[in-house]
Amino acid sequence: APEDSLTFSLAWRLQRPTHALLGLPLAIGVALAEALEVFGVRPQLKWPNDVLRDGAKLAGILIETASDGGRGDATWAVIGIGINLAVPVGLADELQRPVGAATELQKAPRETVLAIIASALAGVLEEFEQRGFGAFVKRWEAFHAYAGQAVKIVDNGRVVHEGTAVGVDMMGRFLMDTELGQVEVLAGDLSLRLQDG
Template identity: 70%
Template sequence: MDNNSPLQWTPAAPAADDLPLVDAGKLAAQLAASEHAPVRRVAVEAVARTGSTNVDLMLRLAGLSRPLLRVADRQSAGRGRAGRPWRSDPASTLTFSLAWRFERPLQALLGLPLAVGVALVEALQVFGVRAQLKWPNDVLRDGAKLAGILIETAADVPQPGFTWAVVGIGLNLDVPPGLEAELERSIGAAPELRVPPRETVLAVIASALASSLVEFERRGLGAFLPRWQACHAYAGQAVRIIDHGTVVHEGMATGIDAVGRLLIDTHQGPVAVMAGDVSLRLAS
C-alpha cells in the first residue's frame, strides 16, 4: 500500500443476519424496466431492520430529489393510523414506504389514502388476491385486515406550494401462530404473495402506487371514486362511527364523496364523516 495514498473509508460488510430479504438492486432493475417514466424514477433501498420506514423517509425529505421506496424486513416502531402499533415479522409481512413529491399544496391531497387503497387492491389482483377497502385506510380480505396504510406529509420548503407525502404500507403474507388469539381478532393474509420473489411483488405494488399518485395529482380523488366504490367492503351495510368509545353516527354506508368523506344514510338523514380519530365498525 502506498503510504502517500489518501485514506478511504470502506463500510463494513453487513453480517448475515443484517442482509435484507429484498434485493434492492433487483427491485430497482424491475422498476427501471417499466414503460412508465414515473415508475422508472423511483429509487430503492432495502434494509433488514429499522424503527419505521415512514420516519426514516420523513427525516430525509429535505435531501431527496426523486421518489424513494424504502423496504424493511422488520420495523420495531412501525405504526398505523392514530399511532397504533403495526406488527412486522420478516417471514410473514411486507413493510415499506414510498416518498413522493406532489406539485400541489397539502389541501389538494384530501382523499389521498383512499386513492392509495385503490392502487394497492388493484396491484394485489395481479396475484389473484381479492381484497376490499374499509374506509379510510384499511385493506380487508374476507372481512379481516390484510393491510394498513399510513400517509404522512410535509411541505417541500424549497418549493412553496409543493408537498412531500410518505406512503407507508404494512401487508400480511401469513398469520403467525397464536397472533389472532393474542389480538382477539381475525387477521387477513395473502399467502399467494409468498410464491413469486418479493422483488416482483414489490415492483408490481410500487408501479401501481407511482402510476396512481401521478393520476391523483392530475385528476384528484374523483378519478378513483368508481373504483373505490367497487371495492367498498361495507357498501349497503349497517355501520357505526365511534369517537373515543361513543357511537356518534349509525346508519347504512353508501360510499364516499369527492373529498373522501364517508357517506352514511342515518335515520336523521345523510351524514358525511371526515376521517380523523373516529373508527368505523359494522353494526352488530
C-alpha cells in the same frame, strides 16, 4: 417473522398543496387493491386506510405529509404500507379479531411483488396529482367492504353516527345514510365499524 409480512415506505413529491391531498389514503388503497388482484387476492377497502380480505385486516396504509419547504404548491408524502403475508399461530386469538393474509404473494420473488405494487402506486399518484380523488371514487367503491351494511362511526369509544354505508364523495369523505339523512364523515380520530362488530 420477516417472511410473514411486506412493509415499505415510498416518498413522493406531489405538485399539490397539503390541503389538496384529501382522499389520498383512499387513492393509495385503490392502487394497493388493484395490485393485489394481480396475484389472485380479492381485497376489500375499509374507509379510510385499511385493506381487508374476507372481512379481516390484510394491510394498512399510513401517510405522513410535509410541505416542500417554502413552496406552498408542492407536498412530500411518505406512504407507509404493511401487508400480512402469513398469520403467526395464535395472533388472531391474541388480538381478539381475525387477521387476513395474502399467502399468494409469498409464491413470487419479493422484488417482483414490490415492483408490481410500486408500479400501481406510481400510476395512481400521477393520476391523483392531475385529477384529485374524484377520479378514484368509482374505483374505490368497487372494493368497498361495507357497502349497504349497517355501520357506526366511533370517536374515542363513543358512537357518533349510526346508519347504512353508502360510499365516498369526491373529497374522500365517508357517506352514510342515517335516520337524520345522509352524513359525510371526514377522517380524523374516528373508527368505522360494522354495527355488530
